[in-house]
Amino acid sequence: MPARKAITGRSQEPRKRYAEELRRLRTARGLSLRALADAVGWDPSLFMKLESGKTLGSPEVAEALDEFYGTPGLLLALWELAVGDPTQFKEQYRRYMLLEAEAVSLWHFGVSILPGLLQVDAYAREVLTLGGYRGKELDQQVAARTGRRILLEGEDAPPFRALIAETVLRTPLRDLAAWREQLDYLLEASECPDLTLQVLPDSSGLHGLVGTAVMFLRLTDGTTVAYTENAYRGELIEENAGVERLQRAYDAMRDQALNPAESRKFILRMLEEVPCEPST
Known part of the structure; x- marks a missing residue:
């Protein structure tokens, strides 16, 4: 033929x-x-x-x-x-991406890295490089991930709450200038009216989401789904009982977190601790 x-x-x-x-x-x-x-x-x-x-x-x-x-x-x-193009995102992530775009509100817990919606290009590039991406594929993945920030822009942006473990903010990028850029971006983003950023101190101790990052999506029909992720796999959870268990753990952690104003001050302290690059 x-x-x-x-x-x-x-x-x-x-x-x-x-x-x-x-x-x-x-x-x-x-x-x-x-x-x-x-x-x-x-x-x-x-x-x-x-x-x-x-x-x-x-x-x-x-x-x-x-x-x-x-x-x-x-x-x-x-x-x-x-x-939904598999060259842009892994198979298990595609349905989640469609739901994320339709969500009327989002809330996230970052256990080891920042949520993709708050990553600057340099941060996303280092994380994705650690995941094995290289060359053109790496460039595509970085563009796809950071391009999602558009979801939080504009008058119709859905409310977004980001609960970030203190460890995340104490784990810098190798490039200190890029790390300063990332912290600056977090401070800027934390002032957006539809974005609530809170830091969970290490002193809070063990919690129900140890080792697991999770994003909750409230959909237009009033239901909530969750996407959990660790270093090796992600899972979309749509069953009510499973989502409810994760929400209870999240709510307990949120009660232990710094309030938004205290969280901004914490990020500012982290930024002030980043060494300035020597002048050339």
């Missing part, structure tokens, strides 16, 4: 195809990035990142562009395919 010929010259990789389609639709209208941003209501830098494939953005952006271009459902479908 002869090889199937491509119908178009466009990419067959979902992430690249989404970026290409966004660029094609804009240029066909003769619009600049700024003109598109003015018409749709997001920052021009977002559309630049979308068209370069550096971020996938949110489903709300895809839906808004579908409405603007008169392509009902097309861009949203391409976005869903890009999010």
